[in-house]
Amino acid sequence: MKTFVLTGIRAMEMREVPTPTIQKDTDVLLRLKAVGVCGSDVHYYKTGRIGSQVVQYPFAVGHECAAVVEAVGAGVTRVRPGDRVAIEPAISCGACDQCVAGRPHTCRKLLFLGCPGQIPGCLSEFMVMPQACCFPIPAALTLERAVLTEPLSIGVYAVKLSGLTGGARIGILGLGPIGLSVLLPAKAHGVAAIYATDKLDYRLEAARKAGATWAVNPDREDAVKAIADREPLLLDFVFECCGEQAALDQAVDLLKPGGKLMLIGIPTVDRLAFTIDQARRKELCIQNVRRQNHCVQPALDLLTSGRIGADFMITHRFPFDRTQEAFDLVERYGDGVIKALIEMG
Numbered sequence: 417m418k419t420f421v422l423t424g425i426r427a428m429e430m431r432e433v434p435t436p437t438i439q440k441d442t443d444v445l446l447r448l449k450a451v452g453v454c455g456s457d458v459h460y461y462k463t464g465r466i467g468s469q470v471v472q473y474p475f476a477v478g479h480e481c482a483a484v485v486e487a488v489g490a491g492v493t494r495v496r497p498g499d500r501v502a503i504e505p506a507i508s509c510g511a512c513d514q515c516v517a518g519r520p521h522t523c524r525k526l527l528f529l530g531c532p533g534q535i536p537g538c539l540s541e542f543m544v545m546p547q548a549c550c551f552p553i554p555a556a557l558t559l560e561r562a563v564l565t566e567p568l569s570i571g572v573y574a575v576k577l578s579g580l581t582g583g584a585r586i587g588i589l590g591l592g593p594i595g596l597s598v599l600l601p602a603k604a605h606g607v608a609a610i611y612a613t614d615k616l617d618y619r620l621e622a623a624r625k626a627g628a629t630w631a632v633n634p635d636r637e638d639a640v641k642a643i644a645d646r647e648p649l650l651l652d653f654v655f656e657c658c659g660e661q662a663a664l665d666q667a668v669d670l671l672k673p674g675g676k677l678m679l680i681g682i683p684t685v686d687r688l689a690f691t692i693d694q695a696r697r698k699e700l701c702i703q704n705v706r707r708q709n710h711c712v713q714p715a716l717d718l719l720t721s722g723r724i725g726a727d728f729m730i731t732h733r734f735p736f737d738r739t740q741e742a743f744d745l746v747e748r749y750g751d752g753v754i755k756a757l758i759e760m761g
Contacts, residue, residue: 417432417433417434417435417540417541418430418431418432418540418736419431419432419433419476419540420476420736420739420740421473421474422460422464422471422474422475422476423473424464425462425463425464426461426744426747428461428739428743429474430737430739431474435542436542436543437544438488438489440546441489441492442489442491442492442546442547442548443489443545443546443547444487444488444495444501444544444546444547444550445486445487445488445542446483446484446485446486446501446503446543446545446550447486447760448481448483448540448542448543448760449482449483449484449559449759450481450559450560450757450758450759451478451480451538451563451757452563452564452566452567452593452755452756452757452758453478453743453746453756453758454479454593455594456479457477457479457530457537457743458743458746458747459682459684460532461747462747465532467686469532469533470532472532472533475532476530476538476539476540477539478538478539478758479528479529479537479566480563480564480567481505481529482500482501482560482562483500483503483543484498484499484500484501485497485499485500486542489547493547494548494552495547495552499553500552500553500559501550502550502551502562502563502565502566502712503529503545503550503566504548504550504569504708505529505549505566506523506527506528506707506708507526507527507528507535507546507548508520508521508526509523509525510548518709518710519709520709521706521707521708521709528707539739539758541736551565553716556720557720560730561719564719564726564729565715567593567597567729567755568600568601568715568718568719568724569708569712569714569715570594570708571594571596571597571598571601572597572601572711572715572718573705573707573708573709573710573711574598574680575598575601575605576711577678577703577705577709578678578703579676582605582606582607583606583608584608584652585611585647585651585652586602586609586611586652586653586654587612587643587651587653587654587655587670588602588610588623588654588655588657589612589613589614589654589656589658589660589663589667589681590613590658590659590660590663590681591613591616591620591622591623592657592658593754595619595623595657595658596622596626596726596754597729598657598680599612599623599627599628600627600718600724600726601724602655603627603724604723609630609647610628611628611629611630611646611647611670612628612631613631613632613639613663614633614658615634616633616749617633618752618754619754620632620633622728622729626728630642630646634662634666640669640670643670644669644670650675651675652671652675652676653671653675653677654667654671654675655678656677656678656679657681658681659682659683661688661689663681664677664679664688664689664690668690668691668695669694671698672698673697673699673700674699674701675701676701676702677700677702677703678703679702679703679705680705730755731751731753731754731756732755732756732757733757733759734756734757735758735761736761742757742758
């Protein structure tokens with residue numbers, strides 16, 4: 417089969433490798449149909465690492481995908497050949513203390529698609545996943561939309577973990593696919609106001625159309641002052657979705673006493689800092705968000721029900737043999753890209 421692998425910094429190539437086969441009774445052989453390019457994939461592409469996770473070349477990245485079931489193991493009951501499925505990219509052991517406690521996303525033996533040192537990603541014609549990671553796609557949902565289940569499930573989980581209520585006033589700092597994937601379920605949850613920031617004007621416009629109350633470029637306007645003028649009591653929750661020091665500083669300023677900061681963005685540096693004086697005086701709660709936890713099906717249900725419309729996030733499509741063009745586009749934020757999709761054919 418054909419697969420795209422990273423071969424160096426900003427270097428990729430298509431290679432022929434053996435087609436994977438079913439090894440366990442619960443395995444599902446999948447024919448990939450569509451793959452989304454995630455910001456974390458691009459981190460590996462342009463730097464070769466995210467924190468302590470360092471790429472050993474060659475390596476295939478990619479974890480946002482939809483597929484068709486090609487074959488199944490003898491013990492598979494969840495899907496059958498021909499089914500269209502969305503994929504949960506994390507494989508958990510189901511037996512460790514974290515899994516038993518309902519935290520499979522922090523499993524002690526977690527394997528994640530396209531994560532160095534774990535398992536190769538989905539930029540291939542075929543792959544094998546356990547049936548627990550395969551979620552049937554309703555007939556009303558296209559394979560393209562199903563790809564959005566993965567980033568959207570992170571937003572659904574972040575909103576759930578925050579504990580926000582319908583009348584909350586929130587901020588979203590960073591309006592890439594993850595920030596927008598927070599905005600959509602938060603809006604569906606009935607929050608009172610959504611204040612959003614990003615340095616790219618086309619993302620601000622997308623957020624406004626998706627339901628943001630107010631959105632501004634922090635490079636051109638003092639976002640903290642502007643939001644505080646509109647919300648003198650400040651915000652209940654801030655979702656930091658870009659992994660930037662400046663955004664963390666703004667989040668601390670924007671939160672009201674007793675407010676909650678949700679950290680979702682992946683920083684490109686190893687250390688970030690908080691203004692502890694303000695954070696302590698306000699008694700802020702700081703919560704990290706690790707991927708998604710039991711939220712793939714809820715995200716799939718949201719997309720299927722029509723309660724949210726996420727199609728606008730898919731702005732570009734590339735055939736499989738032009739995968740590197742997609743990565744280059746996303747890296748340079750070119751041509752108004754929000755989500756680039758690889759169509760596998």
